[in-house]
Amino acid sequence: MTLSDITAPIKDNLKEFDSYFDKQLSTKVSLLNLILKYITTKKGKRVRPTMVFLSARLCGGINDRSFVAASLVELLHTATLIHDDVVDEADERRGIASINARWNNKIAVLIGDFLLSKGLLMSVENKEFGFLEVTTRAVKRMSEGELLSIDKSKRYDLDEERYFQVISDKTASLIATCCQIGALSATSNSEMHKALQDYGENVGIAFQIRDDIFDYLSKSTLIGKPVGNDLKEKKITLPLIYALKNNPQESDKIIKIIKRGKLQKKEIKEIIDFVVDNGGIDYAESKAKIFVDKAKLAINIFSESPEKKSLLDFANFVVDRKS
């Protein structure tokens, strides 16, 4: 199962979306046009528009409103990535220089603000206040989730409850938004809206757990992130939370190593072994599986269709993916 199998039912819609999206992004500022062209040359995986379109299909069909919804989430997502690159001082994105590297921080922050307001304005102009409410709430949750995750005073006694709060706000909220506004664009049936929101929320949580597991697996170099990256940033995620709880005798020692910082290869290996030996990976994988099952269950109300199959496949893909 690959992403292109999953997007097969909406292949034409995604193609139409690409030109629709590019057309929306034209302004009177030449520097801005230049940068926007630079951004849109390298298309991302368009996971978020895909979620919007599949959800809309499931609820009756894709229409003009679905295109507004898809643009809104893609603009928002792009804005977030550009701001993230500033914050993380990242030099590359999608194989080309990041905006902050190619231009500078100031321009990157402004482009992010522009894309965000552009998305919100598109919704306002199309009187899509429902989209706006759902999306603004997600933006707020995303910033709260990020802030909660870097709240130092709580960092080393992070428990499962707080972990799930963080990833639900930080990651799942935007995926839930995509599914929810896709549904909103196609039907006024609130049972369907709720079903797709639930689907997105649970898939989003599973997605982030899987991402956090990658940090402990040598295979994870495939996703372009070196192993132990989260640990170096003192970021404690589910596999470690479980292992620490499962082996309280050694937990103080492990926390001390992480707290000290500047981890060497040997120390990272020690922590990874600790996590694996104490069942952290298995536990996180089983948890991810539970959320995937919840996601699938949420869309049980819909009858069988190619788009439903795609959403079910996407849920499996999220935990089965190797990168």
Next chain:
Amino acid sequence: MTLSDITAPIKDNLKEFDSYFDKQLSTKVSLLNLILKYITTKKGKRVRPTMVFLSARLCGGINDRSFVAASLVELLHTATLIHDDVVDEADERRGIASINARWNNKIAVLIGDFLLSKGLLMSVENKEFGFLEVTTRAVKRMSEGELLSIDKSKRYDLDEERYFQVISDKTASLIATCCQIGALSATSNSEMHKALQDYGENVGIAFQIRDDIFDYLSKSTLIGKPVGNDLKEKKITLPLIYALKNNPQESDKIIKIIKRGKLQKKEIKEIIDFVVDNGGIDYAESKAKIFVDKAKLAINIFSESPEKKSLLDFANFVVDRKS
């Protein structure tokens, strides 16, 4: 005339606003609460809520909706300042350490995003879609204006038309928004909305011209910005644009000095003298005065009242202020 004379008619409203605003900003994230408390301890001049309240008064009276409007612009303004401090690597704001200096860039960017979405969400929750439309459009204009102003390819041949486009988008749009949504909160009379929007737009332009003049006056150390700061950043503003046009023989030489960058005291003095000698300051002052008169004219439709007097006084204050 001081700001506290101008705010006299709405003194109680501003006081009520302070506690209303603080109450809105409480979250489940303890780090966030800590930082928000830090931000709200040092109140700014609250120019933007003042504009909202005076406009609402002029259009019939301050009500609950006016408080939502005032919070929205204050949240937005605060978010912008925090992002600006990241971009400019500023260490201080309102006499205390900036968020990026006290915490770090990541937290500052996230707090900015949080405040922005919080403001938009407040409008959504109160079904204030009119506020939202006006405000989102302003955010888009502000980022476009900033980008236009740093568009290198156009920097040295900046003409008056482009200068006014930049300051109108960058500065005037938010002040116009304050007046417009203050009016929206109090009346459905669209003639009044338009009048106050015009007032705000023109006052905002005059305000920015005055700010740009300060960069050429030794007195301007009062506003905490050293003289010649814009020049060091290769920012060409109205006084210089006029002087260059007025003395084309010397203009190439002056542009060459600015282009080269790393300006020394002696060079800054040379440019300032050039601007003064060629009538740049006088011209900019006369232009500012024209916009102030336009602003006053815009609110001619209202009969006399203490709040109208305050708005007229504010227009004068904008150009007469010494800091």
